[in-house]
Amino acid sequence: MADDKNGRDKQAQDAERRQQERAIATELERGDEQEPPIETDERTGLEAALEAVSFPATGTTIVATIGEYEVESAEGSYSIEALLPETDTEQFDSPAAVRVQVAAPTVAAAMKRVVEASKTLPQTEFGWTQRKAYEKTFEELNAIDADDDDDGVRSISDWIVDRIHDTERLPTSRAVRREAAALCRSNGYEVRTDEWLGI
Template sequence: MPDDKSGRDKQARDEENRQRMRAMLEELERGDETEPPVEERDLDDLGDELETMEFPATGIELVEAVGYHEVETPEGSYDVAELVPSTEAETFDSPEAVRMRVQRPTVAAAMKRIVEATGTLDDAGVWGSQREAYERTFRELKGIDAVDDDEVIGVMADWIVERIEEKEKLPGSRDVRRQAAKVCRENGYEVRNDEWLGV
């Protein structure tokens, strides 16, 4: 990789992705996720296919190589192409990073839309703490018992994408949480002030 601004920026993004992935792995080990993960054994076939790929790999490379692969969940099946952003801006360091992403398909599908929408921005990408906040907001929405068809998650993904298109920047994580709480309350779901969404 050339030693120029572009190369250094890519290295910094890659390091952020590695740190974020480590943090996600630690969080998953604590077991506080609201969306139950797809069982490891259900991802074995995908893991076998990923082992033949060269990493790090971009989202585009993954979609081209294994986008057709189906991930079975209790709520239905998803193609990997529905869960991984088809973009150069998203890089995966290992097969485990891909498996971790697709294990929570509802959140992954919403984040895919957002990441792809950022491709039009000058500073493309959803990185670091902002991405973690978006993902946590989606997990919290998934955890609301009354949300059985993930409608609120779709509404929030639409809202974020619309803000990106209108304002040409990502909405702040606090704005996303406020809007999510507003949508929940409008649809009869209780959101207490001491919860993540109750900002």
């Protein structure tokens, strides 16, 4: 492959795609879900609904096709439309990628808001690494305040969306972690320095 801009872009895209595939495989193999996964019979129903979608598919296509389909979790029922970003740049390679995305509904709903808000920014790419860091922060908040109706996840997603609108750029993943740690500490939760939020 030529060592020019196109060649480097292709290598970066290939590396990002491989990283996404590894992340999906890891998520599917995880046994320590923080948020209860969708029930097995629901997965079967979701898989059946996803048969109407031709993959790879964008978030917009999936929402247009099965957006009203409801998935159940311990917190209640969520429509696919409430969990997947409705954008053409958000692409899912397989039904497994959709299942991973909706397995933790609180985190998925927060990421939907952030991804859709990021699309209002001119010439800004929401990279895979930054996205995974945001998701990890939401997952940690979800685990910390599991009994508090996910107020922490909502507060930080609100903060990110406000920052996007106010500064017209995505906050760094470090800034998001710092804000999440401050929120936890102000609400009486201990955050150690050796933890993800421990900045």
